[in-house]
Amino acid sequence: MAERVEGFNFEQRHGKERVRVARVWKTKEGKHYVVEWRVGISLLSDCVNSYLRDDNSDIVATDTMKNTVYAKAKECSEILSVENFAIELAKHFISFYRQVTTAIVNIVEKPWERIIADGQPHMHGFKLGSERHTVEAIVKKSGALQLTSGVEGLSVLKTTKLNCYIQSLIFVLTLVWICCEQSGFEGFIRDKYTALPETRERMLATEVTGLWRYSYESLSSVPQKPLYFVERYDDVKRVLLETFFGPPNVGVYSPSVQNTLYQMARATLNRFPDIDSVQLKMPNIHFLPVNISNTGGQIVKFNDDVYLPTDEPHGSIQATLSRFWSKM
Numbered sequence: 410m411a412e413r414v415e416g417f418n419f420e421q422r423h424g425k426e427r428v429r430v431a432r433v434w435k436t437k438e439g440k441h442y443v444v445e446w447r448v449g450i451s452l453l454s455d456c457v458n459s460y461l462r463d464d465n466s467d468i469v470a471t472d473t474m475k476n477t478v479y480a481k482a483k484e485c486s487e488i489l490s491v492e493n494f495a496i497e498l499a500k501h502f503i504s505f506y507r508q509v510t511t512a513i514v515n516i517v518e519k520p521w522e523r524i525i526a527d528g529q530p531h532m533h534g535f536k537l538g539s540e541r542h543t544v545e546a547i548v549k550k551s552g553a554l555q556l557t558s559g560v561e562g563l564s565v566l567k568t569t570k571l572n573c574y575i576q577s578l579i580f581v582l583t584l585v586w587i588c589c590e591q592s593g594f595e596g597f598i599r600d601k602y603t604a605l606p607e608t609r610e611r612m613l614a615t616e617v618t619g620l621w622r623y624s625y626e627s628l629s630s631v632p633q634k635p636l637y638f639v640e641r642y643d644d645v646k647r648v649l650l651e652t653f654f655g656p657p658n659v660g661v662y663s664p665s666v667q668n669t670l671y672q673m674a675r676a677t678l679n680r681f682p683d684i685d686s687v688q689l690k691m692p693n694i695h696f697l698p699v700n701i702s703n704t705g706g707q708i709v710k711f712n713d714d715v716y717l718p719t720d721e722p723h724g725s726i727q728a729t730l731s732r733f734w735s736k737m
């Protein structure tokens with residue numbers, strides 16, 4: 410919040426970024442659990458004197474913030490979700506320091522996954538997965554809370570043309586061989602700058618970044634069930650992926666990244682009543698058809714088979730879908 414200083418409007422915050430911590434828990438039976446977090450802390454606090462003059466008496470040193478991450482990780486005797494850790498940290502800063510009015514804690518969790526060896530979950534062996542779980546907890550001195558979780562780096566691709574048998578609705582118990590494309594892009598504006606052909610058959614690839622805001626607006630309203638948010642994270646990801654891909658045997662047609670994004674966001678809001686808004690960023694990562702020829706003729710003729718994968722440029726498509734009363 411801006412304050413008036415020497416006739417100016419002034420806004421400030423300070424914190425520590427990229428504090429890395431790993432925490433291990435071990436059960437009596439010898440099963441280990443591990444999390445690795447990258448923590449960012451930002452404090453809104455009444456320390457304007459440090460900016461205006463030689464007076465640091467109201468500053469929480471960023472080095473102290475860093476130490477607090479390790480101290481609080483040590484205090485967590487039971488495994489907990491990244492959301493609960495973020496809330497605990499933020500709660501500490503607003504309650505421990507008179508000067509702090511709001512604490513903003515951002516954490517990215519590294520996807521360490523237990524390995525399966527000989528068909529059995531390993532007791533202490535983990536490998537790095539791909540997509541990352543994120544959280545932002547904003548806690549005010551009043552106890553007001555804003556909790557936003559997310560996923561980043563969720564790379565997905567569908568190759569789309571499906572040849573499959575479906576059961577005919579007309580003749581009971583007969584199977585019909587069908588061929589259905591499951592991603593296309595048609596009917597867009599065509600003008601003198603347009604070269605893109607219309608298609609009902611293309612690769613669809615993206616790297617989803619999602620943010621979803623929970624409806625819990627005070628510290629006291631947060632669900633007490635341990636690992637509640639870990640389950641929610643898995644469930645939201647499942648709904649996003651199921652909507653993107655459609656049923657395993659037949660898939661679902663995507664007429665555009667825009668439409669698929671909307672379906673994914675809507676399915677999330679419809680499924681989870683405690684989520685008020687969903688933001689999705691879905692770059693359209695292009696796989697270009699390969700056609701190569703020389704004077705002797707065609708070397709490679711594209712037949713929905715050989716592609717050139719690209720990183721850039723890529724389409725950029727993003728949207729936020731909220732319930733009417735949401736503040737996201």
Ligand SMILES: O=c1[nH]c(=O)c2[nH]c(=O)[nH]c2[nH]1
Binds near residue numbers: 605667
């Ligand atoms: O799904 C798509 N949306 C677009 O806006 C777009 N633009 C484009 O060139 N290809 C695509 N595909």
